[in-house]
Amino acid sequence: MTIRGIEHIGITVTSLPDAERFFIKALDASVLYRIVPPEDSGADVGGEEMHPLNGFPAEMKVTGLAMLRLANGCNVELFQTEPATENIKANPGQAGINHFSLYVDDIHSTAEKMREQGARMFDGPNDCFAQEEGKGNQTWFGMTPFGVLIELITLPSKIQYDAGATQSRWIPAS
Incomplete structure (x- = not known):
């Protein structure tokens, strides 16, 4: 088995047009x-069709689905549903996937573009620590x-690896 990398991440949002606009304007x-x-509305996909494939609730339907390309990393698949889901603010204290990093x-310029498109930037930037x-x-x-929750990261200096590490961290090509 060879895993080549993450191909896409899926995000369910209240408004597909609003989420698309954010990804386009803030993150290019x-x-x-x-x-x-x-x-x-004729293109909607019923939950009963999707439920056996991935557990999507049979009582819901997909009313928007778009695939976006995000620079030199994985793609982003955006879902809009009916009934509409409520946007939940992710944080690292929640179980499951709680953020992704770009x-x-x-x-500084990426954070400013995110802020201009309505993102709330936390304190930062912060120097990395430990390894x-x-x-x-x-x-x-x-x-x-x-x-x-999106983490912006830049690692122009080498990072340290634990003894016994057999691979290095993947960094997208410039």
């Missing part, structure tokens, strides 16, 4: 395609308007 993403365009070259410590190595967290 591009829409690849819309399997379920939100303005086309490698950036300019942490990630190094000149210029920083992180900065922001909460999107739809409740997804």
